[in-house]
Amino acid sequence: MIPLSLYIHLPWCVKKCPYCDFNSHEASVIPEDEYVDALLKDLRSHQQDCGNRAIDSIFIGGGTPNLFSPEAIARLLAGVRSTVSISHEAEVTMEANPGAIQGNTETGDQFAGFRAAGINRISLGVQSFSPRHLSTLGRIHTAEEAGAAYGSVRQAGINNVNLDLMHGLPGQTVTEALADLETAIALGPEHISWYQLTIEPNTAFYKRPPQLPDEDTLWDIYDAGIHLLAAHGYQRYEVSAFALDGRRSRHNINYWEFGDYIGIGAGAHGKLSNAYGIMRTRKSRLPKDYLAGLAGLAGLAGANTHRQQVETPDLPLEFMMNALRLVDGFNLKLFEQRTGLARAKIESFLQDARRRGLLIVDGDHCKPTALGINHLNDMLIAIEDPDTIIRG
Secondary structure, three states: OOOEEEEEEEOEEOOOOOOOOOOOEEOOOOOHHHHHHHHHHHHHOOHHHHOOOOEEEEEEEEOOHHHOOHHHHHHHHHHHHHHOOEEEEEEEEEEEOHHHOOOOOOOOHHHHHHHHHOOOEEEEEEEOOOHHHHHHOOOOOOHHHHHHHHHHHHHOOOOOEEEEEEEOOOOOOHHHHHHHHHHHHHHOOOEEEEEEOOOOOOOHHHHOOOOOOOHHHHHHHHHHHHHHHHHOOOEEEEOOEEEOOOOOOHHHHHHHOOOEEEEEOOOOEEEEEEOOEEEEEEEOOOHHHHHHHHOOOOOOHHHHEEEEEOOHHHHHHHHHHHHOOEOOOEEHHHHHHHHOOOHHHHHHHHHHHHHOOOEEEEOOEEEEOHHHHHOHHHHHHHHHOOOOOOOO
16 A cells, blocks of 8 residues: 655745745734634545545645644644544654744743644754855844754654755855754754755746855765765765664655655645556645635535646656655665556666666666766656766
């Protein structure tokens, strides 16, 4: 049975960061009760998509989810539990911005409320501990506030924490990038997401691009950072994800292994298996449209969901875009199970990638090489264009 996760999107934030291309919207007032009602109505429209499956993981993302009160999160999760089946050991993650913490950071009041509501994993969006880089990135917190937020999470008794960090920041040196990592490691989180800043369309940085480090510096940062994390026990299991033993993100692994997930909330996306193959879902992007689409639609919340069947020829690329991000790779039986296709559909790609030193194929197991990880996008292009040549 294909695993099932739930993604819940809370789209509001205090300030839009110049690099952010997520569906987030600045707001001084958030319609908590109305939005929670809409989310639960949205979820009810997906009950048949669950079948007999229980939800294995929940991820509440944003935006800035900790702008919502613990009471609202408690009502939301209680409603989720009464609507769909949740695994007893489900991983329940919530993103949080250190600059938006409410209550007493000394006693962890807000996070204690989130923990009582059912949150057992927190992902803190730190991005950097450098005042200069925090300012450039438009973050609303200081390095000291990031440390205090981490302490608040621990004080609340939450023992599974991820820190989000970025590298390759405007004007960043190797020394500065490693200093960020060293500060994060010293705090002792179970998980670190360490990813390179990229300039995305529809962002302030895209309109006014900052000066990023040159390619040599970017490589030096990457290479030194990988070794530093490994030296402190953080095992790289995905392109940008590093975890202590036994602390990999179960929710994200389900994405990368092409599992199913329901997406609710403004702009949320989902992926569901059905008798015809794979279906993608998406919700109205703007919060006002999302709320309007659900208002008064008792029992008809599905009217707010756009559903589109993935064409069979697109399935190999969709699967590989996720599975090849995993350092340990995937089993061909997983490909067959999750796509409904025979492995023969990707045989020529596998052999070509192996010949070019991008992939190790050992029986049923496929694993990207270090070169393949570093040239993942080029390898994916080769699925559709076998003449693509990778050198490195």
